[in-house]
Amino acid sequence: MSRIYLASSWRNPYQPDAVAMLRSAGHEVYDFRNPPNGVKGFAWSEIDPDWLGWKAEQYRDLLTTHPIASRGYLNDFRGMEWADTCVLLLPCGRSAHLEAGWFAGRGKRLIIWTRDGEEPELMALMAHAICINEQEVLRALDGQPIAGAAA
Template identity: 75%
Template sequence: MRRIYVASSWRNSYQPDLVAHLRMVGHQVYDFRNPFNGIPGFAWSEIDPQWQAWSAEEYRRLLTTSPIAARGFVNDKRAMEWADTCVLVLPCGRSAHLEAGWFCGQGKRCIILTRDGEEPELMALLATDICVSVQEVLEALK
């Protein structure tokens, strides 16, 4: 069985179901919504409810100085190092794509789960597999 890092977005309603399916068939799965340490997953609103109005300088300062951001980063980075496989669940944001790129750069397995209506992305060719259903993901992991 694999150690899987599921990279996605808080806005992705498919992510919890995929985590459950992967666990149901015996894989160990890191869920960024519920990290191993028991502390709820990182959200910018924990730092500042007005985070969407930050200037670029505020973003950089708070990203590099906030203990909340540091905790979230360490949780996710340690889980990435622990995992042997990344499953990128589309749609998702920039952080998830950076995470998937890190896996590809480390020579680790990276599977993309996409659906009809997602914008095509050329660099998806870096991934080990591109799947269009949860069943295909499960097959690719065998």
């Protein structure tokens, strides 16, 4: 079984079900919403409820100095180091794509799980598999070929 870093977004409604499905299939899964250290997952609103109105300098300063940002980063990065596989669950934002790129750059397995309506991305060709449903994700995790797989 795999140690999976599920990269996605807080706004992705499929994320909790994806964690449950992967775990029920016997995989270990890092859940950024519920890190294993028991501390609630990171949210910018913990630092400042008005975070959407930050200027660039304020964002940079708080990202690099605030202890809540440091804790969230370390939790997630440790999860990335622990995992042997990244499942990028779309839709998601820039952080999840940075995480997926890190996995590809480290030579770790990257699986993209997409759905109808997602914007195509050329660099998705870095992934070992691009899956369109739960069954394909499970087959890719078992090393089985996926129709149209990139690698």
